[in-house]
Amino acid sequence: MATDYSDRIEKRVMLRAPRSRVWKAIADAAQFGEWFGARLQGDFVEGATIRGNITYPGYEHLIMEMKVDRIEPETLFSYWWHPNAIDPNFDYSTEPMTLVEFRLEDSDGGTVLTIVESGFDRIPIDRRADAFLSNDGGWTEQTENIERYVSGQ
Amino acid sequence: MGDSTRLRVISRLSTEGPLCIARLSDAAPISRQAVTKHLQVLADAGLVRGRRCGRERIWELEPSQLETARRYLDEVSQRWDSAIDRLRDFVEE
Numbered sequence: 001m002a003t004d005y006s007d008r009i010e011k012r013v014m015l016r017a018p019r020s021r022v023w024k025a026i027a028d029a030a031q032f033g034e035w036f037g038a039r040l041q042g043d044f045v046e047g048a049t050i051r052g053n054i055t056y057p058g059y060e061h062l063i064m065e066m067k068v069d070r071i072e073p074e075t076l077f078s079y080w081w082h083p084n085a086i087d088p089n090f091d092y093s094t095e096p097m098t099l100v101e102f103r104l105e106d107s108d109g110g111t112v113l114t115i116v117e118s119g120f121d122r123i124p125i126d127r128r129a130d131a132f133l134s135n136d137g138g139w140t141e142q143t144e145n146i147e148r149y150v151s152g153q
Numbered sequence: 154m155g156d157s158t159r160l161r162v163i164s165r166l167s168t169e170g171p172l173c174i175a176r177l178s179d180a181a182p183i184s185r186q187a188v189t190k191h192l193q194v195l196a197d198a199g200l201v202r203g204r205r206c207g208r209e210r211i212w213e214l215e216p217s218q219l220e221t222a223r224r225y226l227d228e229v230s231q232r233w234d235s236a237i238d239r240l241r242d243f244v245e246e
Binding site: 011015016021022026034035036083084115117120 | 222223225226229230233234236237239240241242243244245246
């Protein structure tokens with residue numbers, strides 16, 4: 001369930017797995033990369049910048065970069081990044097980053113994970129528009145195809 | 154925006170999404186040049202915008218800033234939903 005702020009996204013989920021298992025999956029860079037979809041180089045250490053190729057289908061040409069913020073074992077893992085670094089030719093280092101925080105709590109039957117990503121208000125509105133317009137590329141292609149079909153080419 | 158052609162353009166872009174000139178001028182007895190002129194008036198008024206797509210220009214409604222912010226967040230939200238599913242598959246037996 002996402003909360004309705006303009007500056008942040010919040011997700012709260014119950015995972016049927018022990019807290020130590022969930023923590024390992026998040027705080028171990030190799031494991032994080034496995035489910036997230038990136039081949040990250042190095043370990044998550046406070047203050048470190050970790051990079052790696054995205055392995056998620058369709059985005060393999062991109063490199064993901066995370067700047068580790070805080071690590072409180074089995075409780076909090078947070079990092080900064082550029083959430084929509086989808087243009088391989090653009091230098092995102094000049095742009096504001098958002099903060100992602102993973103918080104873990106024990107729960108009956110498993111672990112409650114809360115993910116908060118915040119700082120969106122600092123991203124320029126043009127950059128936000130580009131992000132979803134680029135995903136509309138599929139629609140544009142479709143329109144062109146219809147055009148060509150209708151005009152008998 | 155009293156002109157009925159311009160109203161029709163806005164209406165079509167609203168219901169059908171982004172469209173190129175050929176589509177916008179296919180229904181009415183109106184030339185592409187005339188439609189282009191109307192689109193220019195609407196663009197100057199900040200109501201529509203044209204994007205280059207290959208050799209074509211695709212026209213669409215200019216989203217308000219609020220809508221842009223909302224759509225962006227929706228997309229980020231969906232990506233997280235998808236990532237959470239993958240984490241769940243990874244940790245749950």
